[in-house]
Amino acid sequence: MPIVALVLFAVFAVLGFGWRSWEQRRRTGSTGFRGISGRPGSIEWFAGVGFIVAEGVAVFGLILQLLGVVSPLDFLHTPWIQIAGAAIAVLGIATTVYAQLDMGDSWRIGVDKSETTTLVRSGVFGWVRNPIFTAMMTFGLGIALLAPNLVALAGFAILVITIELQVRTVEEPYLLSTHGDAYRDYLASVGRFVPGIGRLANQR
Numbered sequence: 001m002p003i004v005a006l007v008l009f010a011v012f013a014v015l016g017f018g019w020r021s022w023e024q025r026r027r028t029g030s031t032g033f034r035g036i037s038g039r040p041g042s043i044e045w046f047a048g049v050g051f052i053v054a055e056g057v058a059v060f061g062l063i064l065q066l067l068g069v070v071s072p073l074d075f076l077h078t079p080w081i082q083i084a085g086a087a088i089a090v091l092g093i094a095t096t097v098y099a100q101l102d103m104g105d106s107w108r109i110g111v112d113k114s115e116t117t118t119l120v121r122s123g124v125f126g127w128v129r130n131p132i133f134t135a136m137m138t139f140g141l142g143i144a145l146l147a148p149n150l151v152a153l154a155g156f157a158i159l160v161i162t163i164e165l166q167v168r169t170v171e172e173p174y175l176l177s178t179h180g181d182a183y184r185d186y187l188a189s190v191g192r193f194v195p196g197i198g199r200l201a202n203q204r
Contacts, residue, residue, distance in 0.1 A: 001082045001085075001086075001146045001147055002062040002063070002065045002066040002146070002147045003066065004086060004146060005062050005085075005089070005143050005146040005147050005152075006059070006062050006063075006066075008086070008089045008090070008093065008139075008142075008143065008146075009055075009058075009059060009062070009143065011093055012089075012092070012093050012096070012139055015093060015096075015097050016093065016096045016097060016100070016136075017109075020032070020097070020100050020107065021033060021109075024105075024107055027105060028105050032107050032108050032109055033108075033109045033110065034108050034109060034110030034111055034112045035048070035110050036048030036049060036110060037110060037111050037170045038170070043165060043169050044165075044169050044170050046162075046165065047162055047165035047166040047169055047170055048110065048166070048170075050158060050159075050161065050162030050165065050166075051159070051162055051166075053158055053162075054140070054155050054156075054158040054159035054162055055155070055159075056155075057151060057152075057154055057155035057158055058140065058143055058144070058152055058155030058156065058159070059155075060151060060155075061147065061149055061150075061151030061152030061153075061154070061155055062143070062147050062152060064149065064151055065147045065149045065151075065152070070149040070150065070151055071149060072147060072148045072149050073148050073149065073150070073153075076145065076148035077148060081145055081148070082145065082146055084142075084145060085141075085142045085143070085144070085145025085146035085148075086142065086146055087142070088138060088139075088141055088142030088145065089138075089139050089141075089142025089143050089146065090142070091138055091139075091142070092135050092136065092137075092138035092139025092140070092141070092142055093135075093139055095124075095131070095134070095135035095138060096132060096135035096136060096139060098124065098135075099123075099124050099125075099131035099132045099134075099135055100132060102120070102122070102123035102124050102125060102131070103120050103125070103132070104118075104120065105117075105118075106118045106119075106120050111170055111171065111174045113174060113177075116178055119175065119178075119179045119182055119183060119186065121186055121190070125190075126190065127190070127191075127195045128190060128191050128192065128193055128194060128195055129186065129187070129190050129191065129192055129193075129198075130163075130167055130171070130192060130193055133163045133166075133167060133193060134193045134194070136159070136163065137159065137160055137163060137193070140155070140156045140159045140160070141156060143156070144156040167192065172187070187199065187200040187201070188200060188201045
């Protein structure tokens with residue numbers, strides 16, 4: 001199962017980052033990569049670095065289990081859980097790509113405070129405000145269930161914490177300052193990661 005997880009990781013990287021950035025460059029002339037926000041050591045900076053750390057820890061956990069250095073937790077090491085993990089990971093890949101396409105030319109990795117992109121509220125963005133991050137967490141959960149050792153599970157935990165930090169300290173403040181009342185209405189009417197959950201009112 002660690003081999004399956006590593007293959008899925010490669011597919012996720014190729015489609016979710018490689019192909020999508022190539023498509024963005026073809027359509028707009030820019031890859032969409034905006035780098036890490038904030039000064040080194042700030043919460044915003046840790047949010048950006050956390051993505052790299054989370055992916056690295058998760059892959060390291062898969063390799064360690066493949067080499068027999070760590071073992072999966074017994075209560076999670078059953079065929080049906082690993083099958084479910086594979087299905088969840090595939091769903092995460094598919095929904096990541098779908099949500100990225102729904103975002104159109106506004107797709108970015110990171111935030112450049114000097115630019116203004118369209119506030120996308122249609123498609124899956126009409127259900128949740130951050131469908132790409134929801135899909136990434138879905139993928140991360142699937143990978144963790146495929147090889148449920150402590151290191152891989154720690155990678156998933158870091159991913160969830162990182163996404164929360166990125167959304168709350170980088171994405172939402174940027175969109176609020178850029179789009180004002182339109183984004184305030186969006187915050188109040190659409191959930192953050194799950195439909196109906198995480199709606200915020202009176203954001204000033």
